[in-house]
Amino acid sequence: MRMERDAADLASLRAVASGDTDALGQLAARHERPMLGLARGLLGGSRSDAEDAVQTTWASVIRSSGRFEGRSSVKTWLYHILVNECRDLAKRRRVVANAESAPDHIAATSEQVNDDDDPGRIRRAVLALPQAQREILLLCFHNGLTHEQAASVLGIPAGTLKTRLRAGYATLRQFLTTEAPA
């Protein structure tokens, strides 16, 4: 199944390289939504920033599609570009520093954002983590990526990823337990 998806992605990417816009749509249909989600998480919850990052990612994909050498899966390659774009965008817009004043906060499915509740505090804690740990946490808990794929996206060994993941998770757990609201 996964191999079939990879093959389909590769075929779509080849078609994009030859100028087929519909192939890009096919690729986007499979990956754009999870990419937007990941980008939003990396950029502090801003939807507009996430759209900008993904749009730029697609533009890079279109321009670089002919140079894809197949050393990794297309999905991993897409997320690799996306993560870099999010880093650049975050630097420019200082998302981490202004996370609490971001115009578009994460909205839960059925409840308003409340920084005083646990999810809000966890979000705040995640954004306060070092960038490397934050990216690892979000990538690993992203529904679209496995740990191995996350390690490939970040360009680090799987063991390193797991180590940092444990460290970040432990930090969040400690934060949650020590700063529990009265």
Place this chain on the structure above:
Amino acid sequence: MSDMHDKKIDDTLRAMTEWEGDAPSVWKRAAADVKSGPATTRRSLRDLLTSRVPRPFLSAAALLLIVVLVVAALQTQSASRVSISETNLKQFGTASPNVDNAWSAPRDMRDPTQKRQIQDEWIVFGYEGEGEPHLTGGGYGGSGGTAVPTGAREWDGRQWTEAPNNLQELTTTSLARAVVRKATMQLQTPDVRAVYLKATQIISQARGEFISDSALQGTDESLQAHLTLRVAAERLDTVLNELRELGEVVSEESGGDDVTDQLVDLQARLRNEQRVEVELLELLQTRESAPLEDILELRRQIGLVREQIERYEARVANINKLVSLATVLVIIRPAPEPQEEEEEDKAGVGAYFMENLSAAWSTGLTWLSDSIAILVRAFVGGLVWWFLVVLVVLFLRHLWRAAPPPRAQTTD
């Protein structure tokens, strides 16, 4: 409890990476942007670096820039020349007067014209007579020597030796050139009068040297002198060396006029006239019974020939005299007064300290300005290279970022 916390963390993290609502199809906007052209933002540079079309252009532009820089550097090196200081030329002149420089380029004895010329020169310069002997092989003339046939003895500076009979064995290095030598030297000295007097003592009257012109003008600080020395050509170097020791040489020039051809021509004409005279005299002796008019006409012709001979001889003698004596013009000027020494401040240690502090301050400022100049020079001079370095860094950064990560080892 911890399980509940973990669950909250997991749920929150997943929620943070989920996209609520419909996907806005930003891929369409991206495709439209790519078709319309790169954005004029910072990303446009990345797009420029990553796009297939601009990258070769960028590479070609970088390569062209490097080629231009290399060519410009080579042109700059080849265009730079060590220029001979005009001051040095003026001061030291061209090559110092040297007899050997009077020699002409080697001539070919197989050439009949050159051979005849060589023969004539040999005839002219090989003689024995009174006074200073000629030196074959030297650029000297004599004083009023007469021509003798080939095969005469030659003077090598120490003794008379038999001249070689086979002219083809001669090389041009053994033949003389007649060169009228001239030199000009300007001296600077605190005591103009003393140097003037010493300069007048340099000549050697025994060698026929003399001062053709001299003058001492002005007073005190404006005192100047000039002398025109006529010295033996072979002593020119020695005289110039002695003059250099008298004062500071401000300028020095030397040169020579090659009058060999002129002299050879005169000698040839003289020889010809002498032959004509001999023939006319023989004719006069054999035609004693000729009519009076013929005899008178013959005598008149002999007179004309004799007149021409004496004219040629005088010119030859004059040239030989010019060649034998070089002309040295010496100009003596007063040296500028040295700056008065500042009066020493004898105030003691305090003054000494302040003086050193002032000097140190000046030196420090100089070093500071030098350091700043070096930095500015490095920055401005290497501006093109900084630009290239930035390009390379951006290019490599892009490669690093856009390069697909290593193939993931999947477990599912």
